[in-house]
Amino acid sequence: MRYELYYWPEIQGRGEFVRLALEDAGADYVDVARLPKRGMPAMMRLLESRSAKHPPFAPPFLKAGELVIAQTANILLFLGPRLGLVPKDEASRLWAHQLQLTIADWVVEAHDTHHPISGGLYYEEQRPEAKRRAADFTAERLPKFLDYFEQLLKRNPKGTDYLVGKAVSYVDLSMFQMIAGLRYAFPRAMARLEPTHPRSVALHDRVSVRPRLAAYLSSERRLPFNQQGIFRHYPELDG
Amino acid sequence: MRYELYYWPEIQGRGEFVRLALEDAGADYVDVARLPKRGMPAMMRLLESRSAKHPPFAPPFLKAGELVIAQTANILLFLGPRLGLVPKDEASRLWAHQLQLTIADWVVEAHDTHHPISGGLYYEEQRPEAKRRAADFTAERLPKFLDYFEQLLKRNPKGTDYLVGKAVSYVDLSMFQMIAGLRYAFPRAMARLEPTHPRSVALHDRVSVRPRLAAYLSSERRLPFNQQGIFRHYPELDG
Numbered sequence: 001m002r003y004e005l006y007y008w009p010e011i012q013g014r015g016e017f018v019r020l021a022l023e024d025a026g027a028d029y030v031d032v033a034r035l036p037k038r039g040m041p042a043m044m045r046l047l048e049s050r051s052a053k054h055p056p057f058a059p060p061f062l063k064a065g066e067l068v069i070a071q072t073a074n075i076l077l078f079l080g081p082r083l084g085l086v087p088k089d090e091a092s093r094l095w096a097h098q099l100q101l102t103i104a105d106w107v108v109e110a111h112d113t114h115h116p117i118s119g120g121l122y123y124e125e126q127r128p129e130a131k132r133r134a135a136d137f138t139a140e141r142l143p144k145f146l147d148y149f150e151q152l153l154k155r156n157p158k159g160t161d162y163l164v165g166k167a168v169s170y171v172d173l174s175m176f177q178m179i180a181g182l183r184y185a186f187p188r189a190m191a192r193l194e195p196t197h198p199r200s201v202a203l204h205d206r207v208s209v210r211p212r213l214a215a216y217l218s219s220e221r222r223l224p225f226n227q228q229g230i231f232r233h234y235p236e237l238d239g
Numbered sequence: 240m241r242y243e244l245y246y247w248p249e250i251q252g253r254g255e256f257v258r259l260a261l262e263d264a265g266a267d268y269v270d271v272a273r274l275p276k277r278g279m280p281a282m283m284r285l286l287e288s289r290s291a292k293h294p295p296f297a298p299p300f301l302k303a304g305e306l307v308i309a310q311t312a313n314i315l316l317f318l319g320p321r322l323g324l325v326p327k328d329e330a331s332r333l334w335a336h337q338l339q340l341t342i343a344d345w346v347v348e349a350h351d352t353h354h355p356i357s358g359g360l361y362y363e364e365q366r367p368e369a370k371r372r373a374a375d376f377t378a379e380r381l382p383k384f385l386d387y388f389e390q391l392l393k394r395n396p397k398g399t400d401y402l403v404g405k406a407v408s409y410v411d412l413s414m415f416q417m418i419a420g421l422r423y424a425f426p427r428a429m430a431r432l433e434p435t436h437p438r439s440v441a442l443h444d445r446v447s448v449r450p451r452l453a454a455y456l457s458s459e460r461r462l463p464f465n466q467q468g469i470f471r472h473y474p475e476l477d478g
Contacts, residue, residue, distance in 0.1 A: 050394075053394075053396065054334050054337070055387075055390070055391070055394075056337075057341045057344075057384075057387050067330055067333070069333055069337065070337050070341075071336075071337045071340040071341065073340065074333060074336050074337050074340055077333075077336070078333060091306055094306070094308055094313060094316075094317060095293050097310075097313050097316070098293070098295075098308065098309050098310045098313050101310040101312065101313055101340075102296045102309075102310065105296075105347075108344075108347060112351070116355050116356065116368065116372070117355065117368065117371045117372050117375060118371075118372070118375035118379070120375065120379055121375075126371075129355065129356065129368045129371070132356045132357075132365075132368070133355070133356050133357070136356060136357035136359065136360075140357070140359055145296075148294075148296050151294070152294070155289075155292075155294075157292065
């Protein structure tokens with residue numbers, strides 16, 4: 001089946017967690033809003049349709065045959081078994097999904113460092129609030145999330161290479177993305193925290209050299225980090 | 240099976256979305272942190288365990304036999320089919336879960352109106368920021384979420400009584416909780432918005448009179464809304 005991913009064409013954003021899974025699995029997919037012929041109008045048509053049976057609240061969403069599925073973690077819940085990126089048993093799938101939802105919470109908090117008041121305002125319109133929120137994020141929340149995932153790697157009964165079981169899962173790909181994004185946004189905070197989180201850094205490195213993923217990361221399909229996405233680099237927020 | 244719910248014993252919070260499902264289904268469960276004999280120490284022991292196979296990042300979490308499941312929406316994904324609170328087919332389950340995740344996003348935004356800077360600080364330490372964020376929430380985000388769910392009720396091919404299919408699902412119970420909580424926190428904003436969202440209000444009313452739920456809501460098991468939970472009433476935030 002050819003999957004259709006719908007997401008904002010100029011940012012990695014939440015869509016990137018889905019792209020990484022599709023790319024790592026070598027899945028047949030198109031990134032609809034980035035296609036010259038279909039582009040944003042195709043995405044907006046589906047998003048604003050008055051007749052869609054299951055309209056998404058927001059991108060990303062995935063079209064898989066007749067199904068339209070939104071919410072990043074829900075898309076990965078659906079794709080995981082189909083792409084061989086999660087163990088087969090229900091307990092492992094729930095565990096992987098639980099971790100993905102914890103990453104989703106982390107993503108919101110990373111985003112809200114630069115938009116603590118409103119997504120509808122520019123960063124420049126909420127800079128003092130952003131400085132306060134980012135200071136709390138880098139001092140309290142970022143270490144708490146990193147500690148949690150570092151502990152999971154240490155405790156995984158199947159070994160310290162991956163978060164769920166003994167093989168790579170979509171959660172590992174998402175963890176790679178978190179480390180990469182946080183390094184872009186908060187290089188000073190991450191330089192301080194990485195030495196005490198060696199397993200998380202090693203996981204990032206292990207994922208980044210997977211052949212299909214490495215090819216993707218060096219291709220034009222991988223959008224660069226920028227100041228429109230979730231992870232943005234404002235030096236004044238990186239205390 | 241007797242389910243064990245673990246959540247902060249003095250607030251409705253995120254745990255309430257799980258409690259509503261268990262109560263509506265008449266499930267056999269205990270609310271562990273509220274039991275005189277086990278209480279908070281039992282929850283903290285599990286939360287801080289160094290040997291737990293699948294440690295939660297935060298409450299709520301559910302113990303079901305050997306499984307420990309965290310993340311509110313993930314718990315409902317697991318419970319839904321077991322409690323008869325979601326249709327059986329995969330497409331409907333993904334759709335219900337997608338809506339629950341959209342509600343989870345809404346919950347974060349409702350919470351962050353009073354804590355836009357840090358969950359580790361008191362409201363009083365972030366009041367000016369809270370006023371700005373709450374003004375955006377009541378003017379922009381709250382109508383956007385309400386409009387979305389109102390449209391879903393209007394468009395449901397199986398009728399306007401419920402959000403998913405033709406019978407009640409855990410998503411309807413959660414929508415009841417959103418309306419109830421938002422009325423407590425933002426009575427003025429809700430009084431303004433309810434007349435244009437009649438189907439959502441009717442859903443709230445329809446859920447509230449379900450026999451087991453009505454019994455629960457009038458029992459001591461239903462904690463009152465208060466100023467420690469997600470939904471808090473600060474008149475200055477209800478513009």
